Amino acid sequence: MAANGIMWTAFFAGATLTPQWQVDGENVQHYLQRHYFGAVAAIAKRVASLPNVIGFDSLNEPGIGWVGQKMSQRPAPPPISDHSPLRLGPMWTPFDGLRAARGLTTKVPFYSRAADGSIAVHEVEYNSSRTSIWLSDGPDPFEQAGAWRAGETAAQVVDEDFFIKNAGQRIDHERDFMQPFFHRMAAAIRSHNPDWLLFAEINPHLIAQGRSFPKDMPPATINASHWYDLALLWSKRSPSTPNAAHQTEKRKLYGLQLAYFRTIGERLNGGAPTLIGEFGVPFDLNDGESFHRWSAGERNSAVWQAQALALQSVYDTLDTLLLSSTQWNYTASNRNDLRVGDGWNQEDLSIFSCDQQPGDDDGGRAVAGFCRPYLQRAQGRILQVHYSQDEGVFRFSIDLDPEIEGDTEIFIPARFARTAPSIALSGAAVQQQHSPDRQLLKLRAAAAGIVEGVLHCR
Structure with missing residues (x-):
């Protein structure tokens, strides 16, 4: 402390x-800050020519x-x-x-x-x-x-x-300290690439208190705030087989919280995108119940049902709100060990564990909770995205803009893409191309209009 x-x-x-x-x-x-920005600038210089680098995070969960x-x-x-x-x-x-x-x-x-x-x-x-x-x-x-x-x-x-x-x-931490910090960070990275985005974070506990980013933020800043179900993260307690009422309550809670996070982005610089920069679910729930069941010989998806349903609730909410996200984490050395977890202060959030090898998912845990179809690029503005795991149906709606050169890309995980996908399209005419080796379904429109799609994934 x-x-x-x-x-x-x-x-x-x-x-x-x-x-x-x-x-x-x-x-x-x-x-301290001179050395921090010096390290950032050194990395920025090395990766400045890489087209897949679009920006830098400001600082992970700054205290x-x-x-x-x-x-x-x-x-x-x-x-x-x-x-x-x-x-x-x-x-x-x-x-x-x-x-x-x-x-x-x-x-x-x-x-x-x-x-x-x-x-x-x-x-x-x-x-x-x-x-x-x-x-x-x-x-x-x-x-x-x-x-x-x-x-x-x-x-x-x-x-x-x-x-x-x-x-x-009276000291105002965001105005007095974070505001100049963000501007120095933007200057450090953009001295090597002026087009880079700044993925900005403030302390996540401040967001819970109703606080937000300072008013004067650098241009091209993204709201990259982190979000967790804190009750689940801290208590590590969940029904082993959550019922429908439990799932409904969770979705309501997640919807309210994540909608607020999106609002934070909408207020940033008059309107900025939001990337939920980090979220995850603990796998050592209920004193490692899933670990004990696996060790006892259970080899079915029911072992990870609590974690999979929690992840499903998060991803369903993210889709409803049209939010992007990055899940924490994948740790290649992770084991089912309550004393160590994934090596991050016994958080145990890794979707992978060596102890799940070999297996159908080759080390993956609760894969059904996060492995799902995803509209990763759109030739226009995304209007709606929804995936029903129970029905095995992925629905989407896009307001197409033919002036955009890139294709619409729908990621279809290999577990669903062994055969040509069954897709029903209505509205604007589009051409489609399925690339199972890349797990992609591409759509290309020549004219403006709204296209709606229903993709059957089993």
């Missing part, structure tokens, strides 16, 4: 909050450090009636983190879930070895800037609003 809070605060707000913190004669924020937090105020445990997602574990404050980093033994409340669903609290002691991260054991830059004082007998908060106000003015 201390290292995380200190480094994110320094990276974005060091020049404002700790102006005296110098690294080689340069403020810590300028030092805000302690900006906006009170020095010593910690959240109270929610009542049992509050079912909102809550991160369980130690409830650090900036004051806790700074004391621990300074080498002071610090007790922090630890939240856990009791049997009745309420939050149980007990204290955990940190840094009992009294090890300081600072040269000469301090004082640290925040103490020097007047946030707190270690003291001879006990540490004290000097400025409770240190991370909230500066020079009497």
Whole structure:
């Protein structure tokens, strides 16, 4: 907590909050960002001539450090009636983190879930070895800037609003820190290719608070915010065989949340595309129930039904809202191991596992949830996309524009494309070409109009 809070605060707000913190004669924020943009520019230079590179992500899920937090105020445990997602574990404050980093033994409340669903609290002691991260054991830059004082007998908060106000003015993290960061990022990549897109992210927890991108964003910016079903991600609990009511409720929830994410893009620079830059489903649900069933010899799709249905609900919602997305993740070394998962903090979101080899899907997990027909390019404006897995039918509607040189391309996974697809088209006339080796159905229009298609995929 201390290292995380200190480094994110320094990276974005060091020049404002700790102006005296110098690294080689340069403020810590300028030092860190100069090296970050230097690394970005070096990569941009190497890939500038590649036609398949269309832009850069700004920074994966940027933290805000302690900006906006009170020095010593910690959240109270929610009542049992509050079912909102809550991160369980130690409830650090900036004051806790700074004391621990300074080498002071610090007790922090630890939240856990009791049997009745309420939050149980007990204290955990940190840094009992009294090890300081600072040269000469301090004082640290925040103490020097007047946030707190270690003291001879006990540490004290000097400025409770240190991370909230500066020079009497309330700090706005997006306006004061993210806005100049985005412009520097755009300049770093576009010095090598002026046509590159900027796929911008802010901290995903800020979106949950109703916050968004700053008003002044670089041109050609894409809303690349990340989205997860937080209740599922954090609890890792789901019905092994979700019923229709459960699926309907999930789709309603996902529809509301993802529609809001699309609205964020619509407000960016007067209207920008939205790419859900990251989403996924945990595979170690219910204490690894699927792993245990596979290990016991089950070799059917029912093993991954909970995960497949969750993914299906997400993709159905994305299609309804006409949103693009990238799923996290594929880890080639992943194993069905609760202690390790896919190597990303025990998140276990990989669609692949070595333990599922050999098999019909050659290592794939819950493949039915994400392997589906997809309208990946359109010669015009996409009006509607819908895939019914139960019916095995993919429907689409496009307002065609013959001035566009490229073909409409529908990706048809190999599991559906062993024979020529059965497709019924109505409306504007189009030519079609099926390329099973590329898993593509191409459509080409010579005149404007709306084409509607029904593709049978079994």
